[in-house]
Amino acid sequence: MEGSYRVSDTTTVGEALFAAPGAEQIFIQHGCAATIECTEEHHREYMLVDLSLTCHIDDTDALIADLNAAIAAEEAERSNIAV
Numbered sequence: 001m002e003g004s005y006r007v008s009d010t011t012t013v014g015e016a017l018f019a020a021p022g023a024e025q026i027f028i029q030h031g032c033a034a035t036i037e038c039t040e041e042h043h044r045e046y047m048l049v050d051l052s053l054t055c056h057i058d059d060t061d062a063l064i065a066d067l068n069a070a071i072a073a074e075e076a077e078r079s080n081i082a083v
Contacts, residue, residue, distance in 0.1 A: 004075060007048065007067045009060065014043030020067040021074045030063045031056065 007016045013034055017023045027034040032055040038046070042054075048064055051057040 005071060007064055007071070009049035009064065010047050011064075012044060013038055013046045013048065013051070014040075016048060016067050017043065020070045022070050023067060026063070026066045026070060029066070030059070 005019055007019060011019075017027075017034060020026065024033075024035050032038075032051060034043070034055075037055065046054055048060055051063070052060050057063055
């Protein structure tokens with residue numbers, strides 16, 4: 001991904017899985033095995049804000065923060081390599 005992409009509550013599950021390194025494990029840490037429990041259709045249609053109802057994730061803000069932290073860490077690592 002180019003630039004400083006960030007996930008938000010309107011990001012789909014599929015977009016988050018693609019954008020954030022280690023996203024599958026991050027979802028699991030928040031109580032949702034997104035690659036096992038969700039279908040391809042869910043990945044395309046469900047936004048992260050929906051997960052409090054569909055996957056019973058109590059704190060979607062924390063999930064989003066963790067996904068964004070993973071993206072930021074990867075961007076920082078890439079910028080260090082490019083120097």
